[in-house]
Amino acid sequence: MASAVSLAPRALYEEVAEQLRQQIFRRELEPGSWIDEVKIASEFGISRTPLREALKVLAAEGLVTMKVRRGAYVTEVSETDLADVYHLLSLLESDAAGVVAQKATDEQVKELQQLHKQLEAAQSDRDKFFAINERFHMRLLEIAGNKWRDQLVADLRKVMKLNRHNSLLKAGRVKESMLEHRAIVDAIARRDAKAATKRMQEHFTNGLKAAA
Structure with a gap:
């Protein structure tokens, strides 16, 4: 799991997006799984603001699906x-x-x-x-x-x-x-x-x- 030290401050949300992107590709975050924002923010040593910005990036790429009042999920491809x-x-x-x-x-x-x-x-x-x-x-x-x-x-x-x-x-x-x-x-x-x-x-x- 990535640590806060590895995240570049110049564009924090982009670095967070890349960390999550690779976890998705490696199946550390499985398709259909719920993304626990509190847990991930704690593990990365960041606030939830850059994490949420990162999730928006991944949602735009189709890797994450945002569900109303349920949060973010790794996209399942039909x-x-x-x-x-x-x-x-x-x-x-x-x-x-x-x-x-x-x-x-x-x-x-x-x-x-x-x-x-x-x-x-x-x-x-x-x-x-x-x-x-x-x-x-x-x-x-x-x-x-x-x-x-x-x-x-x-x-x-x-x-x-x-x-x-x-x-x-x-x-x-x-x-x-x-x-x-x-x-x-x-x-x-x-x-x-x-x-x-x-x-x-x-x-x-x-x-x-x-x-x-």
Whole structure:
């Protein structure tokens, strides 16, 4: 559990939000669980004012649900929510993959290939695999170069993380995901925008099936 010493005074509520965000992603705060403001404020050594501001941030991101007269709860993602998030990510990231296939420099393509090699090497480490997977996707978006799309994807991926561990419970999903990444990178390396777009769409379609 984080202590008050680790919280930066320059933007206390943002630091508190990040602490809680990571606890949610690590499942230290489970989906559907009530957030005990008194307990957390005491553990962090802060007043409830920055904590409540932090909860507003997380609520805006979809990670926390505020209930009238009941307080804040970690959001539970329904099947409909998950399908909607994956649908939007598929649209946004497949478009980005097509753009990257057309505009990426040779050096940027090599960078994506290197990230994929790291992904292959991390297949036995679930948390490391997820971290590299996210770096790959976010780097691809950076190369595509649309800051508005980047922000939308970043917010959607936060919601997706609420359910991400479930997707790996399906036998063989890590290996399948890795092979899908390889197909995306190969299409980009061939400068085949149509294939890169299609492979990314398939990646999210398969990801939703595994996560549902």
